[in-house]
Amino acid sequence: MAVSRMDLASNATAPKRARRFTPYAIPSNSKFYWMRLVAENPAAVGSLILLLIIALGATFAPVITQFDPDYVNPADRLSPPSSTYWFGTDDLGRDIYTRVVYGARVSLLVGLAVMVGATTIGALLGLIAGFYPRRIDTPLMRVMDGLEAFPSILLAIAIMAAFGAAVQNVIIALSVVYAPNIVRLVRGTTLMNSRELYVESARAIGMRDWSIMHKYILRNSLSPLIVQATFVVAFAILAEASLSFLGAGVPQDIPTWGGMVSAGQARLQQAWWAAVFPGVMLFITVLAINLIGDALRDALDPRSRQR
Amino acid sequence: MIAYIIRRLLLLIPVLIIVAVIVFSLVHLTPGDPTSAMLGREASAEDRAALREELGLNKPLLKQFVDWSWGAMRLDFGESFFIRKPVTEALLDRAEPTGLLTLYSLTFAVALALPSGVIAAMRPNSLIDRLLMVTSISGAAIPSFFFGILLMLFFAVNLGWLPSGGYQDIGNGFWQHFRYMIMPSVALGFSSAGLLARIVRSTMLDVLNQEYIRTAYAKGLAENQVIRGHALRNALIPAMTVTGIMLANMLGGAVVIETVFNIPGMGRLLVQSVVRRDFPVVQAAVLVVAVIEVLVMLLIDILYVFVDPRIRYGSE
Numbered sequence: 195m196a197v198s199r200m201d202l203a204s205n206a207t208a209p210k211r212a213r214r215f216t217p218y219a220i221p222s223n224s225k226f227y228w229m230r231l232v233a234e235n236p237a238a239v240g241s242l243i244l245l246l247i248i249a250l251g252a253t254f255a256p257v258i259t260q261f262d263p264d265y266v267n268p269a270d271r272l273s274p275p276s277s278t279y280w281f282g283t284d285d286l287g288r289d290i291y292t293r294v295v296y297g298a299r300v301s302l303l304v305g306l307a308v309m310v311g312a313t314t315i316g317a318l319l320g321l322i323a324g325f326y327p328r329r330i331d332t333p334l335m336r337v338m339d340g341l342e343a344f345p346s347i348l349l350a351i352a353i354m355a356a357f358g359a360a361v362q363n364v365i366i367a368l369s370v371v372y373a374p375n376i377v378r379l380v381r382g383t384t385l386m387n388s389r390e391l392y393v394e395s396a397r398a399i400g401m402r403d404w405s406i407m408h409k410y411i412l413r414n415s416l417s418p419l420i421v422q423a424t425f426v427v428a429f430a431i432l433a434e435a436s437l438s439f440l441g442a443g444v445p446q447d448i449p450t451w452g453g454m455v456s457a458g459q460a461r462l463q464q465a466w467w468a469a470v471f472p473g474v475m476l477f478i479t480v481l482a483i484n485l486i487g488d489a490l491r492d493a494l495d496p497r498s499r500q501r
Numbered sequence: 502m503i504a505y506i507i508r509r510l511l512l513l514i515p516v517l518i519i520v521a522v523i524v525f526s527l528v529h530l531t532p533g534d535p536t537s538a539m540l541g542r543e544a545s546a547e548d549r550a551a552l553r554e555e556l557g558l559n560k561p562l563l564k565q566f567v568d569w570s571w572g573a574m575r576l577d578f579g580e581s582f583f584i585r586k587p588v589t590e591a592l593l594d595r596a597e598p599t600g601l602l603t604l605y606s607l608t609f610a611v612a613l614a615l616p617s618g619v620i621a622a623m624r625p626n627s628l629i630d631r632l633l634m635v636t637s638i639s640g641a642a643i644p645s646f647f648f649g650i651l652l653m654l655f656f657a658v659n660l661g662w663l664p665s666g667g668y669q670d671i672g673n674g675f676w677q678h679f680r681y682m683i684m685p686s687v688a689l690g691f692s693s694a695g696l697l698a699r700i701v702r703s704t705m706l707d708v709l710n711q712e713y714i715r716t717a718y719a720k721g722l723a724e725n726q727v728i729r730g731h732a733l734r735n736a737l738i739p740a741m742t743v744t745g746i747m748l749a750n751m752l753g754g755a756v757v758i759e760t761v762f763n764i765p766g767m768g769r770l771l772v773q774s775v776v777r778r779d780f781p782v783v784q785a786a787v788l789v790v791a792v793i794e795v796l797v798m799l800l801i802d803i804l805y806v807f808v809d810p811r812i813r814y815g816s817e
Binding site: 348353455481 | 515518519520522523524530531638641642644645646647653665749752754756757772774775776778780783784787791792794
């Protein structure tokens with residue numbers, strides 16, 4: 195895939211890019227191939243490294259923090275950032291740096307779980323709808339139209355109102371909210387692919403529908419699906435933060451970035467750091483995921499470049 | 502054209518039924534008995550039975566749905582458990598702030614996005630083009646509530662130029678009212694403005710590379726005549742769809758922004774009702790917004806014909 199990308203890129207953009215230092219000469223089987231990837235898309239590679247750091251921090255949170263996220267220290271309440279409290283403390287004297295590191299756990303967990311949930315449901319329904327256009331497509335797509343009539347955050351709030359605040363409910367609610375998007379995408383590629391000759395030949399040699407869907411259709415839908423799934427992670431992290439900010443997401447005793455911004459807002463005049471640091475982390479994380487998504491789209495669909 | 506509109510209106514019916522089913526099922530999705538969620542675990546069995554009777558939860562499900570939908574069609578959503586007044590009245594009381602907030606945000610987003618998208622397309626890789634790119638990428642990543650809080654920190658807490666939250670009725674003088682709406686509208690419109698500007702830029706770039714634009718220049722038209730008379734109108738169609746989607750997202754985003762800035766609108770009422778488990782209000786508010794979105798999207802499809810006379814729906 196990487197080689198074909200270079201071929202495509204060389205037609206349109208190579209003369210312009212050649213003026214900058216870009217190690218295009220490095221072939222894809224070289225052990226220095228990563229240099230070319232970095233040079234082509236420094237922002238995405240930087241984002242990937244940043245995300246890895248955040249994920250490692252979240253996994254090994256007890257190792258890289260010196261306080262407990264729930265440790266209350268009234269003597270040091272609302273302390274500004276210092277060498278002891280890197281990001282300051284909140285109105286109960288809890289260390290904000292520690293809580294920001296632990297807060298990443300919820301954000302990343304929700305982001306990844308919703309991606310898996312929404313793409314699994316979405317790909318399955320999309321495949322079925324596209325493969326059986328006469329029987330299943332119309333009713334299923336009308337249901338999707340209905341789900342898509344709600345602004346996403348509103349549907350999520352409504353589902354949370356019914357289920358109550360809990361991490362797993364946030365994951366279910368957001369999977370339902372973002373699945374229709376995936377259904378539409380996979381249905382489109384399935385409709386297109388199932389008219390291809392190779393699908394007809396597979397049918398002719400007696401392959402079962404499921405094997406055709408899996409082997410020929412889903413694999414051909416993978417590129418757009420991967421790109422969309424990346425953006426679902428970013429949407430889900432933002433939506434979880436909004437829900438927790440509103441008090442309708444994760445229970446308030448678990449540190450989350452959205453919940454921390456909400457608590458910090460009440461003390462904005464005395465302690466800006468309580469709202470700003472978790473908000474900035476949220477921003478950086480979502481920005482990094484979006485940049486990776488953009489780079490994936492450019493790499494997997496060269497036609498979308500220059501947009 | 503009229504035939505097209507009628508056909509589209511008929512197609513709306515199944516979508517609206519599904520929207521109604523989704524909203525109606527919310528109460529029944531509640532784990533266990535919805536009455537225990539509403540009244541709390543300590544409620545007595547008699548209280549619960551009384552509430553079940555009041556909500557009609559003892560009737561068959563289909564009958565409940567038909568009754569509820571029939572009520573919804575007449576804008577009768579029952580009575581709020583918490584505020585103790587008809588839901589429709591409670592929503593109408595809160596409609597003005599939400600409506601105005603959405604209107605201002607949309608105006609802000611379009612007023613910012615259209616010129617900057619056009620200029621960025623006319624001067625690719627210029628400073629304004631790069632600035633636009635950075636703004637739209639950050640706009641997509643920054644949660645609106647956090648952007649609102651940053652604005653608040655800067656313009657209200659540090660500079661003291663604008664009130665940090667609250668709402669003034671438009672009847673108390675426009676400027677007095679508008680001062681309270683500046684930060685919420687910017688916070689709500691910012692990310693949409695970035696998105697819209699990118700769409701305008703990319704469609705404008707496509708249009709500007711067309712032969713007829715070259716012809717327009719060749720026959721000696723000035724740049725702004727080419728842009729206004731030939732390019733912009735053609736670039737507007739994708740932008741219109743995005744504006745429709747933006748409007749719906751803003752109605753959703755208003756829920757969050759009204760909470761940040763303590764604006765007594767429908768969104769704030771919805772959030773309060775979620776916390777209080779006041780289901781009739783939650784259902785009505787969510788349903789109203791979904792219906793508005795469906796109608797806005799229809800309106801945009803119809804508007805296409807006026808912007809682009811080449812589109813003729815009836816003839817397919």
